[in-house]
Amino acid sequence: MNDDEIIQRVLEGDVNGFGLLVEKYQKKVVGMIYNMTRDYQTSEDLGQDVFMEAYRSLRSFDSARSHFSTWLYRIAQNKTLNAIKKKKPLFVPDVPETGSTRNAFHEVAADEFHAEFDRILHRLPVKQRLAFVWAEIEQLSYQEIAEMEGVSLGTIKSRISRARQQIQDALKDRKVIAHE
Amino acid sequence: MNKNDSYQSWLEKRRSTEISREFSKDVIDRISLYEQKQRETKPGWEMARWLEWVSLTPLMQTALIIAGIVVGAARWIAALQIILSF
Numbered sequence: 001m002n003d004d005e006i007i008q009r010v011l012e013g014d015v016n017g018f019g020l021l022v023e024k025y026q027k028k029v030v031g032m033i034y035n036m037t038r039d040y041q042t043s044e045d046l047g048q049d050v051f052m053e054a055y056r057s058l059r060s061f062d063s064a065r066s067h068f069s070t071w072l073y074r075i076a077q078n079k080t081l082n083a084i085k086k087k088k089p090l091f092v093p094d095v096p097e098t099g100s101t102r103n104a105f106h107e108v109a110a111d112e113f114h115a116e117f118d119r120i121l122h123r124l125p126v127k128q129r130l131a132f133v134w135a136e137i138e139q140l141s142y143q144e145i146a147e148m149e150g151v152s153l154g155t156i157k158s159r160i161s162r163a164r165q166q167i168q169d170a171l172k173d174r175k176v177i178a179h180e
Numbered sequence: 181m182n183k184n185d186s187y188q189s190w191l192e193k194r195r196s197t198e199i200s201r202e203f204s205k206d207v208i209d210r211i212s213l214y215e216q217k218q219r220e221t222k223p224g225w226e227m228a229r230w231l232e233w234v235s236l237t238p239l240m241q242t243a244l245i246i247a248g249i250v251v252g253a254a255r256w257i258a259a260l261q262i263i264l265s266f
C-alpha cells in the first residue's frame with residue numbers, strides 16, 4: 001500500500017492507518033531532529049508533535065504538489081528550527097572528557113573523532129547543518145531537500161559544499177592543534 | 181583508523197538513532213485523544229451520538245415506533261371524546 005492509499009484510508013476515518021505512516025517515517029524524522037538538537041527527549045517529543053501536526057493538516061496535503069515524505073520532512077524541519085531558536089542554549093553537543101588524548105586503542109580514537117565531528121557539525125550555521133544532516137546522515141536527495149526548503153538545487157548544493165569545506169577546515173585546524 | 185574511516189563510522193552512528201518502541205503507539209494514542217476531543221467539542225455531538233445509538237439498536241427503534249403509535253392513538257381518542265361531548 002503506497003502513501004496516497006494510506007492517506008485516503010486515514011481521511012476516511014481509519015486513525016490506525018496513520019500508524020503505518022508513523023512506522024515508515026519515524027526513524028528519519030526523529031533521527032533528523034536528534035542530529036540537529038542532540039537531545040534525545042526533545043527529538044522524541046518534537047517527533048510526536050510533527051506527526052500530530054501532519055495528522056491535523058492531512059486534508060491540506062496535496063499529493064499532486066509533493067510527495068508525502070517531502071511534506072512531512074518540511075513540517076519536521078520547521079518545528080526543529082523553531083525549537084532551536086527558542087531553546088538554543090539547551091542544545092549542547094556531547095563533549096568528551098578533556099585531557100583524553102588519542103591513544104593506541106581504536107575505539108577511543110574513534111570516539112574522539114566522533115565527538116569532534118559532532119562539535120564541528122554543531123558549530124555550522126543552522127541552514128548548512130540542516131542541509132548536511134538531511135543529505136549526509138539521512139541520505140535524502142538534493143532535489144528533495146531543495147523542495148523541502150523551497151530553494152533552488154544550486155543553493156542546497158552550495159550549502160552542503162560549504163558545510164563539507166568547513167568540516168574539512170575544522171579537522172585540519174584540529175590536526176595542527178594536536179601536533180602543537 | 182584513518183580520518184575517512186572515522187567519518188564513515190561517525191555517519192553510521194548518526195544514522196542509527198534509537199527510537200523508543202512505544203513511539204508510534206504514543207502518536208496514535210495522542211491522535212485518538214485528539215479525535216475524541218474534536219468530537220466532544222462539536223456542537224450537537226451529544227444529540228448525534230444519541231441518534232447514532234438509537235439507529236443502531238433495533239429494539240429501541242421498535243420501542244420508539246410503538247410509543248409513537250400509542251401516543252398518537254391516545255391523542256386521537258382524546259380529540260374524539262371532546263368532539264363527541266358537544
